[in-house]
Amino acid sequence: MHEAGIAAEILEIAQAQSALLGGARVAEVTVRVGDMSGVAPEALEFAFEALREGEASGAVLVIKRIAVLARCETCGTDSRPGADLVLWCAVCGKPLKVLEGEELMVESIELEGDAE
């Protein structure tokens, strides 16, 4: 269960941004979570709500799930491996490179109201 640690990092990044911009309240935090990031979205939501405080005490977490997108660097074919996660090129049989689906990023935050 490392989602608590992940949620704490997300909140810290959001609060640092808010502080940088004069301490406005954080209304929303949008993150991108890859299907192969090893992070469970439900657990992350739960931990985020439990840990919110300060400027982010009312923040809503918006999770954009990113499906796996892979590319064959030999023949250039892009593919979206399904749940079976075969990360080999169906065209030429070479290993695929994962372009999307491993990310764990804070994309943006929504600030509201005026700082004093």
Next chain:
Amino acid sequence: MSGRVAVETPVLKKNDEYAAGNRRWFAELGMAVINIMSAPGAGKTTLLEKTLPMLAGRYSCAVIEGDLQTDLDAERIRKVGVRAHQINTTCCHLDARMVGGAVETFLESPPDVLIIENIGNLVCPASYDLGESVKVTLFSVVEGADKPKKYPKMFRMSDCVVLNKADLLPYSGVELDELLSNVRDVSPEAAVFTVSARTGEGLAGWVEWLAARVEKARGR
């Protein structure tokens, strides 16, 4: 100020930066660092008890043991004549800062090879770069053939997957071919070894591979 602000920051940026610092430091020390990850009980400590004596003639070794509670694993390592530092943490993984702190304890004579036994967990450690040169996933065959597809991240990011407890295959109901093909599907480029840390079967191939990676990491 109000409205939407683009952030575009990796969630684990702080750890990633710390790990990058570790990596530069380990390179300066000429130290190959191996991070071994697995579920609890897959046999990490047992594999180390067998592997370390096979490396000892060639390299000076040290071990960092990550554990939730006890000092028992570090004691097991010391019994085979290798320095060990125990990190006890309530986290489900080691992070780069904890490892950096533990390495300080070896600085009087830095080892050629530092092996990190991560906290037993098939998910969390995969997210935390430690600054290591080589990542290894250890998996005991009795955990089931489907697990590489259920927990792909750790298998995919590893340079090597060691399938342990091969001696239990006849009793496990697990088809080795199915397990091997699931590992290959998610991690096409990892080296894969099937071993028994208990009987010693298959360990020579794993140790040869590891020694080659140690040479590469130390720039020899």
